[in-house]
Amino acid sequence: MRRLLPLLLAMALPGAALLGVAAPAQAEAAPKRILSGWMPYWMTTQSQPQGITSVVQNADLFVDVSPFWYSATAKAGGGVQVQVNPNFKNASTNIPWAMGQLRAAGVTVLPAIADASGKGRMAATLADPTQRAAHIAELVAMVMANGYNGLDLDYEGFAFSDGSASWPSTQPNWTAFVQELSAALHAQGKLLSVTIPSPCDTRNRCGGQSGYWVYNLPAIAQVADRVRIMAYDFSVQGIGPIAPIGWVTAITQYATSVMDPAKLQLGVPTYGRAWTKKNSNGSFVLSGNCPNRNGSASERRAWGELTDRASFTSADAPKVLTRAGVPETAVTWDAQAQESWVEYDKPVTWTDGAGATQTCTARRITWFVGPDGVLARTQLIGTYGLNAAAFWTIGGENPAQWPLLRSYAQSLAPATATVAITAPPSVVSGQAATIQGSVLVNGAPGAGVPVVLQFAPQGSGDFVDLQTGTTGPDGAVTFQVVLPASGVLRITSAATDTAPAGISTESTVAVGSTVTTRLRTDTVTRGGTIKVRVIVRPPAKQQKVLLQRLTRDGSWERVSSAKVNAKGRVLLSGTAPDGKGRYTYRVVAPGGNGISEGISPTFNVRVRR
Known part of the structure; x- marks a missing residue:
C-alpha cells in the first residue's frame, strides 16, 4: 500500500459503473458496520479533509479507520523510531483537528504505522530482543499519549524491499513481535490491527x-x-485488473480457513492504473512523430507521459473522463474480473530540435474498481462473515459508492422488532379491559407475528401469560382481558424467520373495586338508621367499606364503616342527619391487596320529620 502513496494521480478514467448510479431506497433498519480502511495523511487536513469527510458522513458504516500519520524510521545507532510522517505538514494542528472530528462521530481510530526504515532495518530491529522491546514500548506509548483506540501495523518492507531470501529468518521474529505487541496493547485496553499483502x-x-x-x-x-x-495490486508491471474477483475470493477462502473470519478485514481498492500497450516485441504501441527516450528534455518529458504507468483515484473521475475525451460508452465492465476498463489514445506534444511541435500518440489501457466493483468485493463480507471491507483509499473514492454500500449494510443488519403497548391507566375489576399492541419489523408493520400479553402483580416483577394473539396485516393486535389485580402489562413477540423476538415497555394499570349498593329504604326519619346492602368485587374478607355523605361544600364526610365477609358482602348502617331533606350518599372501598379504591354510584336518601 505504501508503495502507492506517491503514485496517486488525478488521472481517473472511470467506466460506466462509475457514472449515474442511482441511490437505492434506504430501509429503516440501522446499517451493520462493515467498513474500514486507510486515509492518506493529505486527506486528513483542514484544507483537504476528503478522508475525514467521507468517514464522518458515513460514520455508522465504519468499524474503524486508520489515518496514515506515522512512520517507523531508521534510528542512528540502530533500531527504529516512531515519528509523524515528515511529509505531513502542520501535523501538530491537523491531527488534533481530525481526531476531534472522528471522536465526535464515534469512530474507532487505529492510526497506521508505515515501515519507512529502509531495506533490512526493520527485520534487524525485530531480530534484536532489546530493540524489539524498545520499539513495542514506543508504539504503546504513542497510542496512550494520543488517546488512540489502538494502531495498525503496515510493515511492507519485508515484502517489497528485503527480498524473499530474508523471509525464513524474518518470519519468527515478526511473529514474536506481533505477539508481544498485542499483549502490550491489550494490557492497556487497546486494539491491534495488522495489515499484510x-x-x-x-x-x-x-x-x-x-x-x-x-x-x-x-x-x-x-x-x-x-x-x-491487501487484496489488490494483482496487476502492477503488466496490464490487467487491479483485484480480479476470483483472486480476491481465493484469498478470502484461504484466510477464513486459517483464522477467525470475524477478525478479517478485506482490502478493497478505490483506484486504478493506466498502462501503455506493448507490441509483441516489448516495444510501446506509439504512433506519429515520437520522441527519443534519451533525447532532449522535451523528448524525455514527452516519453514519460507516453509510457509511464500511472495510478489514479476515482474521486476526480468524471472531470478527467471529460478531459481525456473518453465517452462513457467506451468503458467496458468486465464481468469476470468485476472491474471496468477502457482503451483509448493519448496524444502528447513535444518540441523537436528545430523548435517544431510534434505529436506522438500512445495506446493506453486503464483498469479500475468503481462503485459497482467496490460493492462486489464488499459483498464478500456478508458471504464469508468477515469483519469489514478496508478501503484504500478513504477520501479518494467515487461518491456514488456510498448509496450502494449503505443499502448493502442495511441488508446485513440484524432485523429489529419494535413492540408497543397501549393500556388504560385504570380499569374496573371484573370488567374486560382493551389492550392494544403493535409490532414493527425494521420499521415496517410485522404481520403474522405471534405475541403474548403478560401480567405481573404490583410489586412482583414475575410475569405470567394472560393471552396469546397474532398481529394482523397492519402489525396490530388487540386483547380483551379481565385483569386479576393492579399490576404491570407488557407484550412479547416471538422470533420469526424475518424478525427476532421483541418486548414492549411496561404499562402500569390500576384495577379498582366494583362497589354495588342497594338501600333497604330510601326514606328515613331524623336520626333514624340508614341501611344499605353492599357488595364489593373482587371479594376480600375483612375489607373495610365506608359510608360517606356529601356536604354542602362539596366534600364527602364519613358516616360509618364496616367490614365485608368472605363473599364481599355487608349490611352497612349509618345514622341519618337531624335535619330533614334529601341527602346524597356513596360507599367507598379503600384500595389494598393489589386492588385500587372502588366507589359506588351515588344514591339519595330522604330524611323526614
Whole structure:
C-alpha cells in the first residue's frame, strides 16, 4: 500500500459503473458496520479533509479507520523510531483537528504505522530482543499519549524491499513481535490491527510458501484483533485488473480457513492504473512523430507521459473522463474480473530540435474498481462473515459508492422488532379491559407475528401469560382481558424467520373495586338508621367499606364503616342527619391487596320529620 502513496494521480478514467448510479431506497433498519480502511495523511487536513469527510458522513458504516500519520524510521545507532510522517505538514494542528472530528462521530481510530526504515532495518530491529522491546514500548506509548483506540501495523518492507531470501529468518521474529505487541496493547485496553499483502500468489495458490508467507497469517491472526489483507495490486508491471474477483475470493477462502473470519478485514481498492500497450516485441504501441527516450528534455518529458504507468483515484473521475475525451460508452465492465476498463489514445506534444511541435500518440489501457466493483468485493463480507471491507483509499473514492454500500449494510443488519403497548391507566375489576399492541419489523408493520400479553402483580416483577394473539396485516393486535389485580402489562413477540423476538415497555394499570349498593329504604326519619346492602368485587374478607355523605361544600364526610365477609358482602348502617331533606350518599372501598379504591354510584336518601 505504501508503495502507492506517491503514485496517486488525478488521472481517473472511470467506466460506466462509475457514472449515474442511482441511490437505492434506504430501509429503516440501522446499517451493520462493515467498513474500514486507510486515509492518506493529505486527506486528513483542514484544507483537504476528503478522508475525514467521507468517514464522518458515513460514520455508522465504519468499524474503524486508520489515518496514515506515522512512520517507523531508521534510528542512528540502530533500531527504529516512531515519528509523524515528515511529509505531513502542520501535523501538530491537523491531527488534533481530525481526531476531534472522528471522536465526535464515534469512530474507532487505529492510526497506521508505515515501515519507512529502509531495506533490512526493520527485520534487524525485530531480530534484536532489546530493540524489539524498545520499539513495542514506543508504539504503546504513542497510542496512550494520543488517546488512540489502538494502531495498525503496515510493515511492507519485508515484502517489497528485503527480498524473499530474508523471509525464513524474518518470519519468527515478526511473529514474536506481533505477539508481544498485542499483549502490550491489550494490557492497556487497546486494539491491534495488522495489515499484510496477499497470502496467495496470482495463480490462486495460497499458504505454505505461496504469496507473502513471511507475514505468517495463521499465527498473527491468533493474537491480532484485526488482520487486513491487501487484496489488490494483482496487476502492477503488466496490464490487467487491479483485484480480479476470483483472486480476491481465493484469498478470502484461504484466510477464513486459517483464522477467525470475524477478525478479517478485506482490502478493497478505490483506484486504478493506466498502462501503455506493448507490441509483441516489448516495444510501446506509439504512433506519429515520437520522441527519443534519451533525447532532449522535451523528448524525455514527452516519453514519460507516453509510457509511464500511472495510478489514479476515482474521486476526480468524471472531470478527467471529460478531459481525456473518453465517452462513457467506451468503458467496458468486465464481468469476470468485476472491474471496468477502457482503451483509448493519448496524444502528447513535444518540441523537436528545430523548435517544431510534434505529436506522438500512445495506446493506453486503464483498469479500475468503481462503485459497482467496490460493492462486489464488499459483498464478500456478508458471504464469508468477515469483519469489514478496508478501503484504500478513504477520501479518494467515487461518491456514488456510498448509496450502494449503505443499502448493502442495511441488508446485513440484524432485523429489529419494535413492540408497543397501549393500556388504560385504570380499569374496573371484573370488567374486560382493551389492550392494544403493535409490532414493527425494521420499521415496517410485522404481520403474522405471534405475541403474548403478560401480567405481573404490583410489586412482583414475575410475569405470567394472560393471552396469546397474532398481529394482523397492519402489525396490530388487540386483547380483551379481565385483569386479576393492579399490576404491570407488557407484550412479547416471538422470533420469526424475518424478525427476532421483541418486548414492549411496561404499562402500569390500576384495577379498582366494583362497589354495588342497594338501600333497604330510601326514606328515613331524623336520626333514624340508614341501611344499605353492599357488595364489593373482587371479594376480600375483612375489607373495610365506608359510608360517606356529601356536604354542602362539596366534600364527602364519613358516616360509618364496616367490614365485608368472605363473599364481599355487608349490611352497612349509618345514622341519618337531624335535619330533614334529601341527602346524597356513596360507599367507598379503600384500595389494598393489589386492588385500587372502588366507589359506588351515588344514591339519595330522604330524611323526614
